[in-house]
Amino acid sequence: xxxxxxxxxxxxxxxxxxxxxxxxxxxxxxxxxxxxxxxxxxxxxxxxxxxxxxxxxxxxxxxxxxxxxxxxxxxxxxxxxxxxxxxxxxxxxxxxxxxxxxxxxxxxxxxxxxxxxx
Amino acid sequence: xxxxxxxxxxxxxxxxxxxxxxxxxxxxxxxxxxxxxxxxxxxxxxxxxxxxxxxxxxxxxxxxxxxxxxxxxxxxxxxxxxxxxxxxxxxxxxxxxxxxxxxxxxxxxxxx
Numbered sequence: 001x002x003x004x005x006x007x008x009x010x011x012x013x014x015x016x017x018x019x020x021x022x023x024x025x026x027x028x029x030x031x032x033x034x035x036x037x038x039x040x041x042x043x044x045x046x047x048x049x050x051x052x053x054x055x056x057x058x059x060x061x062x063x064x065x066x067x068x069x070x071x072x073x074x075x076x077x078x079x080x081x082x083x084x085x086x087x088x089x090x091x092x093x094x095x096x097x098x099x100x101x102x103x104x105x106x107x108x109x110x111x112x113x114x115x116x117x118x
Numbered sequence: 119x120x121x122x123x124x125x126x127x128x129x130x131x132x133x134x135x136x137x138x139x140x141x142x143x144x145x146x147x148x149x150x151x152x153x154x155x156x157x158x159x160x161x162x163x164x165x166x167x168x169x170x171x172x173x174x175x176x177x178x179x180x181x182x183x184x185x186x187x188x189x190x191x192x193x194x195x196x197x198x199x200x201x202x203x204x205x206x207x208x209x210x211x212x213x214x215x216x217x218x219x220x221x222x223x224x225x226x227x228x229x230x
Contacts, residue, residue, distance in 0.1 A: 026217070035219070037164075044121070045207050047219035054122065058217035061119070094163055103152040103211040103219060104169030111163055 002026035002107055004095050009112030016085050016116070022078040022095030022109055030073045033098035035105065036080050038091035038114075048093070048104075049080065053101075063089075083115045119213050122147065122222035123125045129228040135196040138225045140208030141189060146220055148189040151213035155184055155193045158224075159204045167206075168193060195227070 008020040020036070036048040047085050049059045049069040057069050068081040078095050096105035123141040130136040140155075150202055153171045156164035166175050168184035171191060181196045190226065191210070195202055208222040 037221075045158075045209070045221040047209075047221060050217055050219070056217075058213075060218075083212040098160070100168050100169070102154075103150075103209060104154045104166055104175075105164070105209075106166045106169075106175060108163040108165075 004097065004107055004109035006093065007093055008115045009093065011115045012085055013118050014086060014116055017081070017083045018085065018114060020080040020082065020093055020095075020112055020114070022080075024076050024078070024097075027097070027107075029071050029076050029078055029113065032043040032070065033101050034069075034078045035096050035098060036069060036078075036093060037096055037105070037108075038093045039111075040088075040091040043091075044110040046091075049052075050098075051078070073088075082114070087116050090114060090116050119146070119219050119220050122208055122210060122220055124206075124222035124225045125209060127226045127228065129230055130195075130198045131230045132198050132200065134187075134198050136198060136227065137195075138193045138208075138227070139205055140191040140193070140210075140222050141214075142210055142220070143189055143202070145214065146189075146210040146212035147186065147191050149214075151186070151227070153184070153186060153191040154209045155191075156207045156209065157202075157204045158207065164207065184223045185202060198229050202230050203227055 092111040155168040
């Protein structure tokens, strides 16, 4: 079965760090464009970051310089390292696959909640 | 890059058709045929309904269709059913010199 399972969310203080994981099964992470998308409580979706199959990475302006997307090929897992966290980073974080490299997120994880608060 | 503009809410009765608009700019919707639409039920992950403006992934009902004219994309749902009640988001590629993706603010569909 093709699926994504996120983990690593939790409560962190402002200025702190957290690393999210997204374990894939049924397909190969490194062969696909993989993104992180977040959703603040009661708000809409916001694209966060992407890693190409070739390894190039890109970020939304709101997280550039603070977040880092990466993957571990042998573990078939995607990561999001989040540093210098702010209250406005509080959200459910989803990982998603863009199967056709066409801005079409066809597989989503269940999401993991990140709360930034003192 | 600014978010795409969607109506906050739309409604329709069972069996009717509704259309949700998604307005962007010449830098995103107007420049690329890379608009996708997502359905999200409360507490659930989004589900891809339309990609590349008008293509349906396998398993998505043909009651869902997409189109684009200029800087505005549209999602039409025909033969409304109770289970269509959800939030709908449009999404467009917006990169020129770099990769960028923008979402719409979302539209709450109520089936009366």
